[in-house]
Amino acid sequence: MQRQSLVEVRVLYFAKSRDLAGTAEEIIKVPDRVTSQLLLEIITDRHIELKTIQQNLILAVNQDYISEESGEIQLSTGDEIAVIPPLSGG
Amino acid sequence: MMESYISATDGDAKLQCELQEAKQVIKELKEKLNHYEQNENMQLCESTKEPENSSLLEVTQLTNRDIRRYSRQLILPEIGVRGQLALSNTSVLLVGAGGLGCPAAIYLAAAGIGHIGVVDFDHVELDNLHRQILHTEQRIGKSKSGSIATSIHNLNFSVKCQPYHLQLNKDNALPLIKQYDIILDCTDNVATRYLLNDACVLANKPLVSASALRFEGQLTVYNYDGGPCYRCLFPKPPPPETVTNCSDGGVLGVVPGIMGSLQALEAIKMAAGLTVSYAQKLLLFDALFGGFRSIKLRPKKKDCAVCGETPSVTKLIDYEEFCGAGPSDKCLSLHILPPEDRITVKELAKLLEETPLPILVDVRSPVEFEICHLENSINIPLAEIEKPDDTSFTEKVKQVSISRGLMDRDISVVVLCRRGNDSQKAIECLKTRMSSEIPVTLKDVIGGLSAWSLQVDPDFPQY
Numbered sequence A: 001m002q003r004q005s006l007v008e009v010r011v012l013y014f015a016k017s018r019d020l021a022g023t024a025e026e027i028i029k030v031p032d033r034v035t036s037q038l039l040l041e042i043i044t045d046r047h048i049e050l051k052t053i054q055q056n057l058i059l060a061v062n063q064d065y066i067s068e069e070s071g072e073i074q075l076s077t078g079d080e081i082a083v084i085p086p087l088s089g090g
Numbered sequence B: 001m002m003e004s005y006i007s008a009t010d011g012d013a014k015l016q017c018e019l020q021e022a023k024q025v026i027k028e029l030k031e032k033l034n035h036y037e038q039n040e041n042m043q044l045c046e047s048t049k050e051p052e053n054s055s056l057l058e059v060t061q062l063t064n065r066d067i068r069r070y071s072r073q074l075i076l077p078e079i080g081v082r083g084q085l086a087l088s089n090t091s092v093l094l095v096g097a098g099g100l101g102c103p104a105a106i107y108l109a110a111a112g113i114g115h116i117g118v119v120d121f122d123h124v125e126l127d128n129l130h131r132q133i134l135h136t137e138q139r140i141g142k143s144k145s146g147s148i149a150t151s152i153h154n155l156n157f158s159v160k161c162q163p164y165h166l167q168l169n170k171d172n173a174l175p176l177i178k179q180y181d182i183i184l185d186c187t188d189n190v191a192t193r194y195l196l197n198d199a200c201v202l203a204n205k206p207l208v209s210a211s212a213l214r215f216e217g218q219l220t221v222y223n224y225d226g227g228p229c230y231r232c233l234f235p236k237p238p239p240p241e242t243v244t245n246c247s248d249g250g251v252l253g254v255v256p257g258i259m260g261s262l263q264a265l266e267a268i269k270m271a272a273g274l275t276v277s278y279a280q281k282l283l284l285f286d287a288l289f290g291g292f293r294s295i296k297l298r299p300k301k302k303d304c305a306v307c308g309e310t311p312s313v314t315k316l317i318d319y320e321e322f323c324g325a326g327p328s329d330k331c332l333s334l335h336i337l338p339p340e341d342r343i344t345v346k347e348l349a350k351l352l353e354e355t356p357l358p359i360l361v362d363v364r365s366p367v368e369f370e371i372c373h374l375e376n377s378i379n380i381p382l383a384e385i386e387k388p389d390d391t392s393f394t395e396k397v398k399q400v401s402i403s404r405g406l407m408d409r410d411i412s413v414v415v416l417c418r419r420g421n422d423s424q425k426a427i428e429c430l431k432t433r434m435s436s437e438i439p440v441t442l443k444d445v446i447g448g449l450s451a452w453s454l455q456v457d458p459d460f461p462q463y
């Protein structure tokens, strides 16, 4: 197995995820190679409250949507991860 | 002081002014009549035409009045005569006549979109007016779709506007959507968002979708140019209890104002044949921190339940069942506690006349408590109570009971909130924690302060 190193990324929380995480953004350490599922696990393990909407979120890395179809993603220090649930009000 | 200012000359000037205004009204009415007569043949054709096809006669030429009216956008090379004619020959259906629908509708009408349909089942209420900017105090109680139609009519008489005072559902959605070229999702609830998405996929129509809550807005164009649909991004609806509506979460009026205006912009660009900016892109607007962020989205998902290669949703379904919540942004009534743990507002009113008084705990947020609260109630927000290591409730209750000399007896605590949901959650949370520490009886109030205002004290404000 290849050794993975950790990188520091900035996580931005939007809409409901901001309430549940209790913060609008934070810097966290994550492995430099992750799948979208692993990234979601890491984030929702930090904020257990997010588990309730875990299946209703989209994730973006540097403003690009990622999903399981994206496979393994290479992350670097300073990358920006957005956690986006849908808003439904109007 | 003020009265002495109204001299004979001022009265005269006032009359002159009124006369001028009346003349202006007559002039406008004459123009409208003229316009009516010109369009009479067209109107006749419309009423007999099949709704499946575009119900407007194609406009092939701009009148002098059109040229003058649209001159400032007509001279934009990106629009020009071709674009302006395209706008007059486009029909747009707005679903939702609220905070998003109002600004969207009025910009579409101003730009000269030929045919605008507006669907909404609600009536105008006072607490709509801070953000649903077309509705007026005079129209409180009137249908929202009719109110928007009136505003459109007053602004631009050449726009054909059709109000639909109905709840969009699985039976009426498709026939309605098929009559229009572009659909705008200006709704306020999850169930209608999925319904509208599926209907647009089935009818092959682009869906310009926006939403707003608090200080945040989202916008994207679904089902357009190989881009995703709502289900491609959000295959599963969120659990209903995690969805915050504007009534509970609040919303600053200008936020849906901006998002609705952007919807109009996207629809106008699409109608004029320009490249739309938010197909396969999601715009996130944060009005508090002042940022626009644009997320590049995925293309259509191959295994999407509705727009994928082998869809499982081939006709409209029961969206209330699918989402576990109805097609409105009104609040659900929770039933967490057994009836014996709950009292009505009438019973509370009686308790408040007895001695010793029960301890009244209001579990709303501090900002709501500041808006209004019952006399002698103490504020301990639900968010505090729900913290696992919270001691504020027991401490405050102890404090109050000592100061009122109640320590020796069984203390009666009545828990209150806005609608009788959070108060149940609070008691549920406190039940296990309290019993061992001090002898208390906890009751919650059915319907909360909202019911108090309706049934006990009409002078107590509602928000």
Ligand SMILES: [Zn+2]
Pocket: B228, B229, B230, B231, B232, B233, B300, B301, B304, B305, B306, B307, B308
């Ligand atoms: Zn799809």
